[in-house]
Amino acid sequence: MKQNALSPMAKIWHVVGLIPKGKVSCYGKIADLAGLPGRARYVSRALKLAPKQLNLPWYRVINSQGKISFPENTPAYIEQIQLLRSEDIEVNRGKIKLSTYKWHPDLATLMLELAY
Numbered sequence: 639m640k641q642n643a644l645s646p647m648a649k650i651w652h653v654v655g656l657i658p659k660g661k662v663s664c665y666g667k668i669a670d671l672a673g674l675p676g677r678a679r680y681v682s683r684a685l686k687l688a689p690k691q692l693n694l695p696w697y698r699v700i701n702s703q704g705k706i707s708f709p710e711n712t713p714a715y716i717e718q719i720q721l722l723r724s725e726d727i728e729v730n731r732g733k734i735k736l737s738t739y740k741w742h743p744d745l746a747t748l749m750l751e752l753a754y
Contacts, residue, residue: 646674650684656751657698660725661741662734664702671743671752682707697721704736 646651649672657663663671665678675679677688685696686695697718701707708715710732719729 639694646672646677646680647684647687649673650681651688651692651694654685654694654696654699655692655754656743656747657695657741659695660727660739662698662700662704662722662727662736662739663741664700664704664736665707666702668699673752678702698741704734706734707734 653668653671654663665681666676668681669675669677672681681699685694685699687742688694688696706715706718706729708718715732719732722729722734727734
C-alpha cells in the first residue's frame with residue numbers, strides 16, 4: 639500500500655513507529671509529521687485505538703511541555719515512566735527534558751518515510 643493511501647490513523651501509527659529508542663516526540667509533532675497539522679488530540683485517540691499487534695512505542699509520545707499526559711500515579715503513568723527509563727530516558731516527576739531527548743527526524747526520514 640502506498641503511504642499516501644494510508645488512513646489518518648495509520649499515518650500516525652507509522653510516524654510513532656519511527657521514533658527511535660531513547661527519544662521522545664510530542665503529540666503535535668506527530669500530527670504534523672503525519673500530515674495532520676493541528677490534530678494533536680487525534681494522535682492521542684489513534685494511540686488508544688492502535689491494535690496491540692502493532693507493538694507501537696506509544697510511551698515515547700508526550701505532551702508539548704515534555705510531560706507525561708496520564709494522571710499522576712495511575713497504572714498507565716507508572717508504566718510509561720518505567721518504559722522510558724528502560725531506554726535510559728530521564729524522567730523527573732513525570733517530565734522529560736525535551737532539549738536532550740526530543741526526536742529530530744533526519745532528512746532521509748522526512749523525505750523517504752514521511753512522504754505524505
